Amino acid sequence: MHPSLLKRKIIHVDMDAFYAAVEVRDNPTLAGKPVVIGGSPQSRAVVCTSSYEARKFGIRSAMSCAQAYRLCPNAVFLSPNFEKYSQVSHQIREIFSRYTELIEPLSLDEAFLDVTDNRSGLYAAQIGKAIQAAVTEELNLSCSVGVAPNKLVAKIASDYRKPAGLTVVAPEKVAAFMSTLEVRKIFGVGPATEKRLNAIGIKSCTDILQIPLITLEEHLGSFAHWIYTAAQGIDERRVHTSRERKSLGREETFSKDLTSLPHLLDELKALADKTAHDLQNRKITGRTLTLKVKYGDFHQITRSQTLRYSANHEDTLFEAARKLLLEKTEAGQRRIRLLGLSVSNLEKAEESAWDNSAALLD
Ligand code: TTP
Ligand code: MG
Numbered sequence: 001m002h003p004s005l006l007k008r009k010i011i012h013v014d015m016d017a018f019y020a021a022v023e024v025r026d027n028p029t030l031a032g033k034p035v036v037i038g039g040s041p042q043s044r045a046v047v048c049t050s051s052y053e054a055r056k057f058g059i060r061s062a063m064s065c066a067q068a069y070r071l072c073p074n075a076v077f078l079s080p081n082f083e084k085y086s087q088v089s090h091q092i093r094e095i096f097s098r099y100t101e102l103i104e105p106l107s108l109d110e111a112f113l114d115v116t117d118n119r120s121g122l123y124a125a126q127i128g129k130a131i132q133a134a135v136t137e138e139l140n141l142s143c144s145v146g147v148a149p150n151k152l153v154a155k156i157a158s159d160y161r162k163p164a165g166l167t168v169v170a171p172e173k174v175a176a177f178m179s180t181l182e183v184r185k186i187f188g189v190g191p192a193t194e195k196r197l198n199a200i201g202i203k204s205c206t207d208i209l210q211i212p213l214i215t216l217e218e219h220l221g222s223f224a225h226w227i228y229t230a231a232q233g234i235d236e237r238r239v240h241t242s243r244e245r246k247s248l249g250r251e252e253t254f255s256k257d258l259t260s261l262p263h264l265l266d267e268l269k270a271l272a273d274k275t276a277h278d279l280q281n282r283k284i285t286g287r288t289l290t291l292k293v294k295y296g297d298f299h300q301i302t303r304s305q306t307l308r309y310s311a312n313h314e315d316t317l318f319e320a321a322r323k324l325l326l327e328k329t330e331a332g333q334r335r336i337r338l339l340g341l342s343v344s345n346l347e348k349a350e351e352s353a354w355d356n357s358a359a360l361l362d
Pocket of ligand 2: 014015016017018109
């Protein structure tokens with residue numbers, strides 16, 4: 001790992017019972033009551049979130065409001081007011097911006113901050129505390145904060161003590177912190193992956209490190225690599241600000257629809273070359289490649305592949321795009337009127353010091 005990655009200071013902020021907390025704040029008669037944000041129990045609405053008082057009755061996000069009503073008939077049911085939550089979200093981001101410009105919002109209620117080189121001169125943990133204080137004093141809301149050397153650990157840490165928790169995981173404590181956690185805490189491990197891992201006797205992050213990576217790969221394919229490093233608390237993903245360009249690419253509409261594969265591959269090669277040069281000129285690389293195909297009848301599909309490493313070499317892009325075209329589209333059988341190629345998940349080139357040829361997945 002590049003040494004500078006170990007020295008990063010990442011903060012994850014997550015608002016407590018966000019939509020519900022905003023509604024309670026703006027209507028104090030709701031304080032202390034079970035409040036459900038979703039809609040009427042007589043409607044087909046589902047629960048967006050609920051106050052902690054409501055959660056005591058077993059009410060959870062994504063359950064139907066009818067079910068929530070059965071669990072707690074005394075709860076107050078409200079429809080969400082997204083305009084208001086979005087306004088509050090901007091106020092929260094303004095507080096973050098006092099400490100850093102490197103802010104990556106994940107949704108209205110959570111964000112990553114990179115405070116490695118922040119302008120305040122404070123320690124990351126002090127910034128976390130200051131943000132909590134400002135959110136409480138200025139917005140009358142509460143949030144939980146995780147501080148760690150990377151996004152993966154910071155996000156787990158913010159969830160560690162909720163509500164109003166502040167959990168700091170110093171670089172030398174990361175391995176110990178991860179070792180106690182269940183695998184589902186790893187970003188990307190959903191119920192299906194968790195089940196597969198449990199079936200082979202893996203419950204905790206420590207269990208993952210007891211088996212050889214190659215065995216894990218047999219069960220999970222290329223995802224195994226991420227899980228294996230994540231279980232050790234390693235995560236090299238950058239904090240991506242919203243101002244950055246999200247994707248870059250080229251497309252071509254043909255003067256006549258194409259069915260011949262060699263012809264299509266020629267066109268694809270030209271697109272890969274142009275896209276690669278655009279990336280190289282801007283000194284950026286990309287991790288996800290998306291192929292767009294518009295058929296003769298205007299029906300359009302996109303097919304994506306995430307590369308093992310961020311790349312910008314024309315051969316790497318073409319190889320991945322060729323595979324997508326041949327394996328994931330009806331090229332050769334159906335007339336095609338447009339091909340497009342784009343690359344997303346962009347990074348500055350110097351940060352992805354990988355050999356481009358290693359980027360292709362197995
Ligand atoms: P969460 O952070 O998951 O929940 P929360 O902030 O309400 O509670 P916690 O204290 O546990 O963090 O989600 C943030 C907001 O996103 C939440 O207030 C409502 C919305 N949301 C939905 O609309 N649907 C969902 O399924 C979930 C999980 C959240
Ligand atoms: Mg939240």
